[in-house]
Amino acid sequence: MLTEIIIVGDELVSGKTRDLNGWYASGCLISCGLEVHEITTVGDNYDTLSGALRTAVQRSRFVIITGGLGPTDDDLTAETAAKVLDKPLSLDQGLLDHIKKSTERLGLPWSPNLEKLALLPRGAKVLDPKGYACGFSVAKGNSQLYFLPGVPAQMREMMDRFVVPDILSRYRPSTVPHHRILKVFGLSESQIADVLSGVSDDLKRLMFGFYPSFPETHVTITIRGEDVAEIEGELTAAENQITTLLDPYVFASGDKTLEAVVGEELKARNMTLSLAESCTGGLIGHRLTSVSGSSVYFERGAVVYSDRSKVEMLGVQQHTLDTYGAVSDQTVREMAEGIRRSAKTDMGLAVTGIAGPLGGSKDKPVGTVFIGLSARGKLFSGQYRFPGDRQSVKVATAEMALDWVRRYLHGHPFIPGI
Amino acid sequence: MLTEIIIVGDELVSGKTRDLNGWYASGCLISCGLEVHEITTVGDNYDTLSGALRTAVQRSRFVIITGGLGPTDDDLTAETAAKVLDKPLSLDQGLLDHIKKSTERLGLPWSPNLEKLALLPRGAKVLDPKGYACGFSVAKGNSQLYFLPGVPAQMREMMDRFVVPDILSRYRPSTVPHHRILKVFGLSESQIADVLSGVSDDLKRLMFGFYPSFPETHVTITIRGEDVAEIEGELTAAENQITTLLDPYVFASGDKTLEAVVGEELKARNMTLSLAESCTGGLIGHRLTSVSGSSVYFERGAVVYSDRSKVEMLGVQQHTLDTYGAVSDQTVREMAEGIRRSAKTDMGLAVTGIAGPLGGSKDKPVGTVFIGLSARGKLFSGQYRFPGDRQSVKVATAEMALDWVRRYLHGHPFIPGI
Numbered sequence: 001m002l003t004e005i006i007i008v009g010d011e012l013v014s015g016k017t018r019d020l021n022g023w024y025a026s027g028c029l030i031s032c033g034l035e036v037h038e039i040t041t042v043g044d045n046y047d048t049l050s051g052a053l054r055t056a057v058q059r060s061r062f063v064i065i066t067g068g069l070g071p072t073d074d075d076l077t078a079e080t081a082a083k084v085l086d087k088p089l090s091l092d093q094g095l096l097d098h099i100k101k102s103t104e105r106l107g108l109p110w111s112p113n114l115e116k117l118a119l120l121p122r123g124a125k126v127l128d129p130k131g132y133a134c135g136f137s138v139a140k141g142n143s144q145l146y147f148l149p150g151v152p153a154q155m156r157e158m159m160d161r162f163v164v165p166d167i168l169s170r171y172r173p174s175t176v177p178h179h180r181i182l183k184v185f186g187l188s189e190s191q192i193a194d195v196l197s198g199v200s201d202d203l204k205r206l207m208f209g210f211y212p213s214f215p216e217t218h219v220t221i222t223i224r225g226e227d228v229a230e231i232e233g234e235l236t237a238a239e240n241q242i243t244t245l246l247d248p249y250v251f252a253s254g255d256k257t258l259e260a261v262v263g264e265e266l267k268a269r270n271m272t273l274s275l276a277e278s279c280t281g282g283l284i285g286h287r288l289t290s291v292s293g294s295s296v297y298f299e300r301g302a303v304v305y306s307d308r309s310k311v312e313m314l315g316v317q318q319h320t321l322d323t324y325g326a327v328s329d330q331t332v333r334e335m336a337e338g339i340r341r342s343a344k345t346d347m348g349l350a351v352t353g354i355a356g357p358l359g360g361s362k363d364k365p366v367g368t369v370f371i372g373l374s375a376r377g378k379l380f381s382g383q384y385r386f387p388g389d390r391q392s393v394k395v396a397t398a399e400m401a402l403d404w405v406r407r408y409l410h411g412h413p414f415i416p417g418i
Numbered sequence: 419m420l421t422e423i424i425i426v427g428d429e430l431v432s433g434k435t436r437d438l439n440g441w442y443a444s445g446c447l448i449s450c451g452l453e454v455h456e457i458t459t460v461g462d463n464y465d466t467l468s469g470a471l472r473t474a475v476q477r478s479r480f481v482i483i484t485g486g487l488g489p490t491d492d493d494l495t496a497e498t499a500a501k502v503l504d505k506p507l508s509l510d511q512g513l514l515d516h517i518k519k520s521t522e523r524l525g526l527p528w529s530p531n532l533e534k535l536a537l538l539p540r541g542a543k544v545l546d547p548k549g550y551a552c553g554f555s556v557a558k559g560n561s562q563l564y565f566l567p568g569v570p571a572q573m574r575e576m577m578d579r580f581v582v583p584d585i586l587s588r589y590r591p592s593t594v595p596h597h598r599i600l601k602v603f604g605l606s607e608s609q610i611a612d613v614l615s616g617v618s619d620d621l622k623r624l625m626f627g628f629y630p631s632f633p634e635t636h637v638t639i640t641i642r643g644e645d646v647a648e649i650e651g652e653l654t655a656a657e658n659q660i661t662t663l664l665d666p667y668v669f670a671s672g673d674k675t676l677e678a679v680v681g682e683e684l685k686a687r688n689m690t691l692s693l694a695e696s697c698t699g700g701l702i703g704h705r706l707t708s709v710s711g712s713s714v715y716f717e718r719g720a721v722v723y724s725d726r727s728k729v730e731m732l733g734v735q736q737h738t739l740d741t742y743g744a745v746s747d748q749t750v751r752e753m754a755e756g757i758r759r760s761a762k763t764d765m766g767l768a769v770t771g772i773a774g775p776l777g778g779s780k781d782k783p784v785g786t787v788f789i790g791l792s793a794r795g796k797l798f799s800g801q802y803r804f805p806g807d808r809q810s811v812k813v814a815t816a817e818m819a820l821d822w823v824r825r826y827l828h829g830h831p832f833i834p835g836i
Contacts, residue, residue: 013454015445016627016638018438022459027433036431037466039459041440048455190529193490210490211429212569220434275700275721281707282693282700285721289699292775292808294723300731301721303693303703309718309761313731343727357710387524390710392571 001171002060003034006052007041008067008077009150014043020152021066028159033173034062044074053084057143062167064159067150069134071113077147078119085140087121095126095134102132127162137166144170178231179222180239183252185403186415189217195245203238215396216258248412251403258402259287259294265409266297266347273405274343275301276314276335278326279353279369283398299343304335314338314350327352329370333381336372347408348374351401353384355393369397373404380404382414419589420478421452424470425459426485426495427568432461438570439484446577451591452480462492471502475561480585482577485568487552489531495565496537503558505539513544513552520550545580555584562588596649597640598657601670603821604833607635613663621656633814634676666830669821676820677705677712683827684715684765691823692761693719694732694753696744697771697787701816717761722753732756732768745770747788751799754790765826766792769819771802773811787815791822798822800832 005025011017022039029036037060042048049068056063068077082089096118103110117134120126124136127146133154137146146163148155184192189210196208196219209220221238225231243250252261266273275284275298285301288294302313307326310316315338316331324330332352340348353369360366365385372381382404386396404414423443429435440457447454455478460466467486474481486495500507514536521528535552538544542554545564551572555564564581566573602610607628614626614637627638639656643649661668670679684691693702693716703719706712720731725744728734733756734749742748750770758766771787778784783803790799800822804814822832 011627012441013444013457014448015441015443016629018436018441020436023430023433023436025433026431030432035461037460038470039431041457041459042455043453052456188526190489190531191527193531194529209428209434209492210488211435214569214571220429277700277703279707280704281712281716282695282703282719282721285695285700285723286698286704286812289697289721289723289773290809290812294699298699299724300727301700301719301723302731303700303707303719303721305703305707305713305719306717312760313718313720342730355707391708394704394708 001034002037003029003062004037004056004060004064005029005039006049006056006063006065007039008044008049008065009041010043010045010074012041012043012067021148021150021155024152024156025064025066025159028164029062029064029167030177032164032167032171033176034167034171044068044076046076046080049076049080050084053081057085057140057145060143061171063143063145064148064163065145066148066155069117069147069149071111071116075116078121081138081145081147082121085121085138085145087123087138087140089119090122091115092118092120092124092126094129095120098129099134106132127158131158133158135162137163175224175226177222177224178228178235179220180235181254182219182221182239182242182246182250183256183258184217184219184246184249185215185251185258185399186249187217187246192217192219192246196242198245199238199241203234203241206234206238214392215399248407248410251406257287257290258399258406260291262402262405263288263291263294263297265406267293269409271347271409272297272299272343272345273347273349274299274339274345276339276348276350277301277303278305278310278335278351279355280351280394280398280401281305283394284349284351284401287398287402299345300339302339310335314342325364327354327364327368327370329381329383332370332372333379336374336381337379340374346375347405349401349405350374351397353393353397355390355397357390367393369393369400371397371401371404373408375408380408380414419452420455421447421480422455422474422478422482423447423457424467424474424481424483425457426462426467426483428461428463428492430459430461430485439566439568439573442570442574443482443484443577446582447480447482447585448595450582450585450589451594452585452589462486462494464494464498467494467498468502471499475503475558475563478561479589481561481563482566482581483563484566484573487535487565487567489529489534493534496539499556499563499565500539503539503556503563505541505556505558507537508540509533510536510538510542510544512547513538516547517552524550545576549576551576553580555581593642593644595640595642596646596653597638598653599672600637600639600657600660600664600668601674601676602635602637602664602667603633603669603676603817604667605635605664610635610637610664614660616663617656617659621652621659624652624656632810633817666825666828669824675705675708676817676824678709680820680823680827681706681709681712681715683824685711687827689765689827690715690717690761690763691765691767692717692757692763694757694766694768695719695721696723696728696753696769697773698769698812698816698819699723701812702767702769702819705816705820717763718757720757728753732760743782745772745782745786745788747799747801750788750790751792751797754792754799755797758792764793765823767819767823768792769815771811771815773808773815775808785811787811787818789815789819789822791826793826798826798832
């Protein structure tokens with residue numbers, strides 16, 4: 001059963017605004033057991049919008065249209081729909097009274113162009129007769145069309161409260177897709193695909209999707225079916241098998257972040273962590289503290305951007321800096337050891353590197369990064385070379401450093417540096 | 419002259435991922451003086467993609483297609499294009515050699531499915547023969563099609579470096595829209611609109627756009643025309659007038675970030691800065707160090723998440739913490755003073771607050787934040803209450819703290835706290 005979405009707005013086809021409605025509406029339709037065939041984004045333009053509407057009515061059972069319902073001259077959606085669907089605009093007096101009352105209640109001045117909001121294609125049903133935002137539904141042939149406001153918050157509320165229930169009252173899904181997400185770090189998309197080609201035959205009917213979310217890759221496992229318990233069982237089996245196959249590169253499932261996983265692992269062991277960040281400038285601390293309750297395990301961080309701060313805050317030897325440089329294995333080891341000792345935490349994590357674009361040399365090109373971890377009387381360190389621009393190097397360094405903590409706590413070997 | 423964009427990816431029609439490429443590509447086409455007729459988003463599905471491609475080739479002069487060019491089985495774009503355009507896939511040996519070399523250089527293992535990346539529709543021209551990401555261009559009838567990777571960073575680079583110049587070599591725009599962006603922090607969209615209703619009449623023919631980019635609002639000023647010198651003159655006059663009207667809330671123009679502006683201002687005055695961050699956890703340091711060359715003015719940061727770290731790293735009095743609490747005006751003043759003194763910098767900037775969702779009280783609800791700034795023997799502090807979730811409070815706090823530095827250096831009063 002085809003469904004589609006039409007997004008209307010000049011700002012969306014001119015690079016001014018990023019669309020959020022297509023994304024949201026498609027998620028809602030998926031949750032109804034439907035699939036979205038196409039999302040069409042057009043400007044506030046009679047010709048293109050009418051073309052999109054005409055095609056949609058011919059082929060799709062459910063059509064969601066957002067945007068272009070406002071009171072100003074550039075809002076053409078209701079008028080265009082009236083012509084394409086051959087249902088002339090007519091004034092909905094009840095809606096007009098309601099709009100007048102709402103405007104008054106909000107203390108806003110009445111403007112004659114607000115009357116336009118009550119002009120709907122004949123036979124249209126107002127979705128939320130008591131709300132402030134205007135949206136309506138109308139049937140044409142075999143299609144049910146839903147016209148919603150373009151303001152994301154209004155659109156979402158109307159989608160959740162009126163459109164989804166209305167769709168489910170007209171259509172009983174036979175199968176609904178269920179899915180799991182596994183988050184992977186340290187393997188490329190094609191390396192993951194290679195490994196997944198080795199899943200057992202009884203899992204072959206699962207569908208896999210790969211979504212790079214730098215520097216992570218998110219793998220979705222999808223299965224459609226009727227029996228929820230059976231499907232969830234299969235998904236769990238698949239998740240377990242794939243996690244084992246990709247071990248130790250899968251760091252989380254669902255929408256959990258790496259910093260949340262690291263936090264949980266520390267909390268479960270009643271352990272504390274401190275940070276010494278040079279090239280990441282505070283990004284690792286920012287990520288760790290994005291988790292509510294992180295103060296239980298995160299004690300402090302030192303953002304040691306100058307040589308002097310490395311000496312004063314961490315006790316790095318001036319001699320080490322002079323001999324090996326601030327970006328060196330020797331320095332990162334003293335950093336990790338120094339922060340752990342002064343913070344009196346169980347673990348000390350340190351990074352130093354050249355994020356670029358300046359500062360690289362032949363020996364230590366841009367992207368050269370050292371990571372150090374001091375824990376339980378042991379000291380680990382490794383060297384990496386991360387590709388990309390300044391931001392990419394910072395992001396990859398923070399991810400790798402956090403993954404070192406996860407791997408240490410799990411007893412996995414660290415990802416070897418170069 | 420019609421142009422359109424086709425966005426390919428299951429994740430984009432199932433509510434999993436928000437599209438960024440359609441937005442970016444349409445902005446690029448607009449900057450070439452073209453208009454975008456339609457953005458079509460389809461899944462990795464032969465039927466829907468081939469339908470969209472067929473329609474596009476019939477009607478549009480330029481077509482941008484992003485996504486579905488990867489090595490895995492679900493990537494169907496090249497194959498579908500080959501069939502629809504009647505240009506069978508053939509192996510581009512030069513591209514294959516290049517992919518092999520790039521993979522080797524990055525230390526990644528070779529995987530046979532990578533060979534798929536070098537299978538292009540006959541006659542296709544590789545856009546970036548020396549790059550890592552694959553993209554190609556092919557002509558069909560009167561249409562020029564550009565196939566780009568779906569990963570936004572790769573897509574953007576290819577769009578900027580190869581597609582825009584190629585389009586401009588094939589098409590000479592008569593009028594091009596010119597625009598300026600002013601970045602505003604501290605005023606709401608409707609407050610800005612009210613102020614802009616006061617611009618002088620000779621600027622009224624400019625078009626204004628308001629684009630919230632939390633916690634900032636970006637205002638675009640657009641004008642279309644042929645005479646570039648005249649237009650640029652008008653834009654500069656408009657920019658100056660509006661900046662004055664909105665003073666001191668406009669912190670940057672163009673694509674400059676607040677942290678870049680703060681960095682430039684510090685550098686110009688040969689001044690240095692240190693940070694003491696509690697609730698932001700390192701975010702301010704991360705932002706400051708996202709600017710290349712920031713080590714000249716950014717000396718160090720202390721991420722003082724525990725009370726003990728505030729005492730040990732900054733010399734905050736235990737008595738102050740016991741009497742007023744870690745989130746208090748007294749504490750933030752000692753933090754700012756403490757970091758400036760120990761780092762021996764010209765300025766010390768400090769923040770402490772309750773990011774939530776836990777930790778709020780009646781007196782100090784979630785979102786309560788104190789900012790302190792120590793500079794040239796003076797000590798400033800202020801209290802705020804920021805709305806929203808944990809991430810929003812962190813982001814708003816970092817922005818406000820950085821804006822304090824900018825305002826201090828400009829001699830503007832700080833934004834009053836509550």
